[in-house]
Amino acid sequence: MRAFAYASPRSLDEAIALLDGAGDGHAGGTRLLAGGTDLLTLMQADLIAPERLVDIKRLAELDDRIEDGAEGLTIGALATLAELEEDPFVQSRYPILAEAAGLAATPQLRNMATLGGNLLQRPRCWYFRDSRVHCWLKGGDLCYARGGENQHHALFDVSPCVAVHPSDPAVALLALDARVRLRGPSGEREISLGSFFAPPEDGRRKETTQADNEVIVAVRIPPRHADARGVYLKAMERKAWAFALVSVAAVLRLEAGRIAEVSVALGGVAPAPWHARDAEQVLVGAESSADLFARAADAALTGAGALAKNGYKLPLAKALLRRALADLTGQPVD
């Protein structure tokens, strides 16, 4: 790991001022340090070489509180995945989020990794993670996964990059219509998770729309009907300590046998967590049945296409979604 300076500012504004004009920390620049589980691996692999790390764990303005209130559930950016997984209120009211946090990484990483950092982690694509490969996402000309080893890669071709977003909680939070509170030099703004994430594009080769001098302060889940239920299902190559091949988060409320509201998000299929609006349109207002779920699963993958080596993800995603919907509506899994 290359040498860097370590700063412990006394206020969040001071930390943000250090970010101002410092670039994105790829070569030189400043990066924020919270849990460090992704940042230090990027630095160990020499993918980034910031000149300065700014410790934000001890700032009074940032916290790890998980609080329910009139505005819904607010989760401080410093809450660890372990705290999310173990929080009794999250377990009882948002089991989908506790499940997603608990299925991520390992106990040690969950004890270290913060929710803010989890949303900001970079993809696991082996070309991206190899410092010898100057891929498009790192400022190069080519995405080597497109014509290469792409068995873990995206089904939705929405960016020059076909890496998939690695977060589990992000998929559950997208299905929960979560919002991200960001603080920058001119104050705070709150945006939907759906607009916080965006497939990388020319001029913004990263997975979020967060400005380089903004800090995630909190994530908020707006209040929802008490009868809504959610589930997070994750397909992995092994039973633990693996990133999702495909994951499904679904939140659904039944009213007199009909689906009154539904939200579906997919992980492992795109460079950003994927909001499956087409599936929601098929489902909402309809009476639950295996046939309906099959049509919703087909709709969820509208526009998806396999690369040479990831075709297995199409039936996998559909099967996971059918299973999630059956689970939430008490239908038998066919």
Next chain:
Amino acid sequence: MAANGFQPVTLTVNGSDYPIMVEPRRTLVDALRHDLALTGTKKVCAMGDCGACTVIVDGRAMYSCLLLAVDCAGRAITTIEGLAHGNNLSPLQEAFVASDGFQCGFCTSGQIMSLHALLQAHPHPSDEEIARAVTGNICRCGAYANIVKAGREAAEAMARQQEA
């Protein structure tokens, strides 16, 4: 603001304070091994993939390869050296010997620290909880079955101790 170069930090490891000078890039595992000569904590991947470097920080198992030493000031760190009392191994260490919970031994201190953290927080774990506690510790010899058995036997031994 901190400048490049060395800076002072006091690490609190196994109840003792160790004032040292480190570069900010010094990871906790390197500080433990090289600055404190506590070589029971092993460094293998240095990327948070294998778990060999697991230590307990403020009661939680963590990868010491992904923590900066400068970031650990004021935090209570427990390493494998902190478990035995003199020549008396802890019940968990005894259980690893009795259950044949290791072969080459390189992952062992990490496995033990993960299970120690579990048993401190949940003295009566289920088999599933024991297996889950070591999902972040890879054993390339494949001693997993006996590692979980050691966790089970340690939990039982600790329960017996409590009754006595």
